[in-house]
Every structure is written in C-alpha cells, then in structure tokens.
Amino acid sequence: MxxxxxxxxxxxxxxxxxxxxxxxxxxxxxxxxxxxxxxxxxxxxxxxxxxxxxxxxxxxxxxxxxxxxxxxxxxxxxxxxxxxxxxxxxxxxxxxxxxxxxxxxxxxxxxxxxxxxxxRDKNAMRERFAELGLPSAASILVHTLAEARAAAEKIGFPVVIKPTYGTGSAGVVLAHQESEVDAAFTKANEVGLNLSDCADLVVEEYLDGLEVTVDALVSGGEILFHNISDNPELMPGPVFPEVEFITPTAFPAETVDTAFAANELTIKGFGLDHAVVHAEMRMTSRGPRLLELHPRPAGQRVPQIIARSLGVDLMGAAIEIALGHRPVVEPRRKGYAGYRAVCPEVPGILKSIQGLDAAAESPGVFDIEVVLEPGARLVTVPDAVQQDALYVYVEADTYDEVHQRLLAATALISLELE
The missing domain is CATH 3.40.50.20 (Rossmann fold)
Structure with missing residues (x-):
C-alpha cells in the first residue's frame, strides 16, 4: 500500500x-x-x-x-x-x-x-442541460392530457412520458403513436401522484441506441476515475426495466472519449467538485445523449462489477470523498464482469425461487445475491420502482462471453409467484 x-x-x-x-x-x-x-x-x-x-x-x-x-x-x-x-x-x-x-x-x-x-426534477434537469449546451433529449413539461398530445406532436413519435420526480423506471412509458398517448399519460400521471404526490410530467424524445451508465469519482474538481458500464439489451419500450450491465464498455475508444467529454462538461457545469457522479446516457446514432445525472453512487449492482473487473472500490472512494479525503484510485483491468437481475414480469407474492443451485454451477458465475425472501410482495414497472428478487454475477475474458453466460445462468432460474 x-x-x-x-x-x-x-x-x-x-x-x-x-x-x-x-x-x-x-x-x-x-x-x-x-x-x-x-x-x-x-x-x-x-x-x-x-x-x-x-x-x-x-x-x-x-x-x-x-x-x-x-x-x-x-x-x-x-x-x-x-x-x-x-x-x-x-x-x-x-x-x-x-x-x-x-x-x-x-x-x-x-x-x-x-x-x-x-x-431531482427531470424538467429542470433538461433545462439545465440545454443551458450548458449538453447533448440530451428534447423535452416538454406537461400537466394535462391535451398538453401531452400537443407535446408529442411537436417532438415527433415515438415519445417517452414520465413523472418529473421519479426513479427506478417507475411511470416511464413509451408511446409509439398518437393512439398510445392517452394510456401512457394516464399511467405516468397515476404513478407520479403515488410516488411524490406530483402531477407534473415530461414528454421526451425517444432516443435510439443502447443505454449506459457513466460513473466518475471527482476530487478537487479532478476526475480520478471514469468508467462506462453497458446495458447490452435494447429497451424499445413500452416500459424500461434495467436488468443487465457489463463493464468495461464494448463501445469503441472514439465513442467512449465523446461520452467522457460530455460527462466532464456536465460535471463542471453543475459544479460537482467533490462527488461521486452517476450519469445515464443513450449511445444514439447521433452520438451520446444524456438522460439523467445524479450526485450519488451508481444504482443496482454496478459498483460490484466495477470492483470485479477493474479493482476499484467505488463505494469506498465515494465515502472518502464525502469525508473530504482524496481517495487513491488505481484501476487494474482483470477482464469483464457483469450482472443480470431476475425480476418478476407480473406482480404477486414470491412463493419460491427455483434453479439457484444449477445457476451457481453455470460457467463464469462468481456470485448469486438473493435479496427477497419467500412471502415478499413483488411489484413491476411501470406501476412501481423496479423490484429485483436476485442478481447473478458473471466474469469472463470477453464482453460477449459475459453476456452469453448471464443469459444462460439466469435462464435456469424461475420465480414462483402466488
């Protein structure tokens, strides 16, 4: 040391x-x-x-x-x-x-x-992105169905409708065409009121391409660590559960540099001089586009796969920064790592989880983390925040091998609901 x-x-x-x-x-x-x-x-x-x-x-x-x-x-x-x-x-x-x-x-x-x-406010966030000249999605604040219809026509289909105060894909719904706006608005409005007692919604441009998480450790205005983890599955809607991430990214160096540059501008623009920063982007055909920015560690299990593949303790470094200390961050590439969440497709009461032993013996699996016990009530997006029953972790020498191993291992697991 x-x-x-x-x-x-x-x-x-x-x-x-x-x-x-x-x-x-x-x-x-x-x-x-x-x-x-x-x-x-x-x-x-x-x-x-x-x-x-x-x-x-x-x-x-x-x-x-x-x-x-x-x-x-x-x-x-x-x-x-x-x-x-x-x-x-x-x-x-x-x-x-x-x-x-x-x-x-x-x-x-x-x-x-x-x-x-x-x-915290998705409309204010988009406005700030625009003020800073950062690449993002077109977005319009709405309060009524009539406003949502007009916003969708102005932006152009498909559009995403979601609460201004939300998290975990709750209330986020895609409308491919005019006939789907009413149902998407109703669902987003209902969830927004349940989550935060707020009826404000945003209608946003749907961005093509894969979604990624861009995580940074910042001390004294300097980015000490920058990393991209990919969600390797397209999320075409109508809802947007996030079930899998792999790190490091499979995108080419030029795309990575563009994404890092956009994130650095975002960090500086928001004055995040001492922070752990978690950004979500879509890697579109027009280049990286910002979805959201959060001054907190990455969600779900991204820190675990970063630790496994790069040897960086994201949570520990975030703690040190919060306490006013500059962490020692020394990434050491160890290969690729990823996780895949197992979450219900329909709501219900968890009766049992089948196939855990077989999945644990599947190639490349280094951990299975069960977070819900039998008897737990499971809910699904878009009605509530995404609720995962367990996570399967895999490592391999190549990105594609991690993805295939995750698919194979989680295919052995099933949730029995009642």
Whole structure:
C-alpha cells in the first residue's frame, strides 16, 4: 500500500459518516466499505431492518418528507451536530435535496441545494442541460392530457412520458403513436401522484441506441476515475426495466472519449467538485445523449462489477470523498464482469425461487445475491420502482462471453409467484 494511502486510512479512522436512507432490500456495500475503513456510521431512515448491524446510531426519520422540508433538514442538522458528523452520503435519489441542504448548512461536501433541486426534477434537469449546451433529449413539461398530445406532436413519435420526480423506471412509458398517448399519460400521471404526490410530467424524445451508465469519482474538481458500464439489451419500450450491465464498455475508444467529454462538461457545469457522479446516457446514432445525472453512487449492482473487473472500490472512494479525503484510485483491468437481475414480469407474492443451485454451477458465475425472501410482495414497472428478487454475477475474458453466460445462468432460474 502506498504511504499516502496509509496516511489517509489513519485520518479516516473513527470519523463519522452520515448515510441518508438506504434504498432497496439489500444494499450493504456502502456500510461494509465504511466498516472496512474504521469509519463510524450513523443512519437516518424511518424503517430500519438489515442496516441495524452496521450502524452506531440511528435516527428514525423519513428523508423524503418534502411536505415539511425545513423541519426535516433541521432535525438532520441537529443529529449531525450531536454525532459530530464529518461527511454525508446517500444512494437514494429522494434524499439528495436533504443531503444538499444539510451539507451546505454544516460546511460538508455535497451538491448545492439549487443543483440538487435541478437534478431531482427531470424538467429542470433538461433545462439545465440545454443551458450548458449538453447533448440530451428534447423535452416538454406537461400537466394535462391535451398538453401531452400537443407535446408529442411537436417532438415527433415515438415519445417517452414520465413523472418529473421519479426513479427506478417507475411511470416511464413509451408511446409509439398518437393512439398510445392517452394510456401512457394516464399511467405516468397515476404513478407520479403515488410516488411524490406530483402531477407534473415530461414528454421526451425517444432516443435510439443502447443505454449506459457513466460513473466518475471527482476530487478537487479532478476526475480520478471514469468508467462506462453497458446495458447490452435494447429497451424499445413500452416500459424500461434495467436488468443487465457489463463493464468495461464494448463501445469503441472514439465513442467512449465523446461520452467522457460530455460527462466532464456536465460535471463542471453543475459544479460537482467533490462527488461521486452517476450519469445515464443513450449511445444514439447521433452520438451520446444524456438522460439523467445524479450526485450519488451508481444504482443496482454496478459498483460490484466495477470492483470485479477493474479493482476499484467505488463505494469506498465515494465515502472518502464525502469525508473530504482524496481517495487513491488505481484501476487494474482483470477482464469483464457483469450482472443480470431476475425480476418478476407480473406482480404477486414470491412463493419460491427455483434453479439457484444449477445457476451457481453455470460457467463464469462468481456470485448469486438473493435479496427477497419467500412471502415478499413483488411489484413491476411501470406501476412501481423496479423490484429485483436476485442478481447473478458473471466474469469472463470477453464482453460477449459475459453476456452469453448471464443469459444462460439466469435462464435456469424461475420465480414462483402466488
């Protein structure tokens, strides 16, 4: 270990990190990374389950409370002062506005409140992209069906209709033609009201090409690590579940350079000088186009496959940046790695999972992570946030081999619902 890495580890030990919320039924990676570094971890979340074993203190409070935002922020600030918090982080989109306001109040690293507000609102995000001259999708804010119809005609079919405040592909619906706008609007509106009690929607240009995640670690305005993970399957709609990612990318170096350049402009434009940044792009026939930007670690299991293929601890580095330390990031190419989620096609109660032993013996499988137990109620997109029952992880020497191994292993697994 380099001498400066040893110094950093000593400086981090016994620091206190605040985690705001913990999305999903099982996301221990962030907590494990903190424990590995000897960092004291405190959590703010209303309903705590598996997180208890990782936390020194817990404040049972919802950080999605936007109806009483000021009171929520005040309670979080008081808790931070009581716990002598040195850094704040979240993996949860809905918690970003609270994180930003608390960080500004206490002088901690984090996005500015104005930036967080823009990144949380898909319409404001698109407007900011346009102001910065960043490549994105045409988008129009709508509130009524008549406005949605007019926006779709103006943009041109196909279009995507989705809530301005949303996550996990919830309420995101494609309309190929005019006759499909009514149903897409109704579904997006219903889900938006359920998710955030907000009826604002956006009608957006549908972008062709594969979707990718572009992840960056930024310290002192310098990008220390930049990586693209591919979703190797086209998502033609009408809904958009994200089930598979492979890293490193299969796109040629010229395309990668263009995507990195767009992401760097985005990071600088939003003033993300000390952050872990997760961007979603479509690699279209006209070049990379930004879908979304988030000042948080990548979702689902992207950090795990980055660690496996490149030896980079994305969560650990994100923690160090949040605590004001410059992480030592030394990527070491080990081959390709990917994961594929197994999620229900229809809602129901999970009765059992079949085929796990056979899948575990499939070529290249290095882990199977089951996150839902029998008895869990499963929901599906677009009615709710995508809910995965388990993840299968595979590695191989080539990109195509990873993809084929993932398909083969997950084909052996089935979810029995009742």
């Amino acid at each position: 380099p001498e400066n890495a040893t110094d950093e580890a000593t400086a981090l030990k016994n620091k206190t990190l605040l985690i705001l919320g913990a999305a999903g039924p099982s996301k221990p990676l962030l907590f494990q990374a903190a424990r590995k570094r000897g960092i004291r971890t405190v959590l703010i979340k209303k309903d705590v389950t598996w997180e208890k074993e990782f936390c020194d203190e817990i404040l049972p409070l919802s950080v999605e409370n936007f109806t009483d935002f000021e009171a929520t922020v005040a309670a979080v600030v008081d808790f931070c002062r009581e716990q002598d918090v040195s850094g704040i982080i979240t993996t949860f989109d809905s918690a970003v506005p609270v994180m930003a306001q608390v960080a500004e109040t206490l002088g901690l690293h984090g996005p500015s409140p104005s930036m967080a507000a823009a990144l």
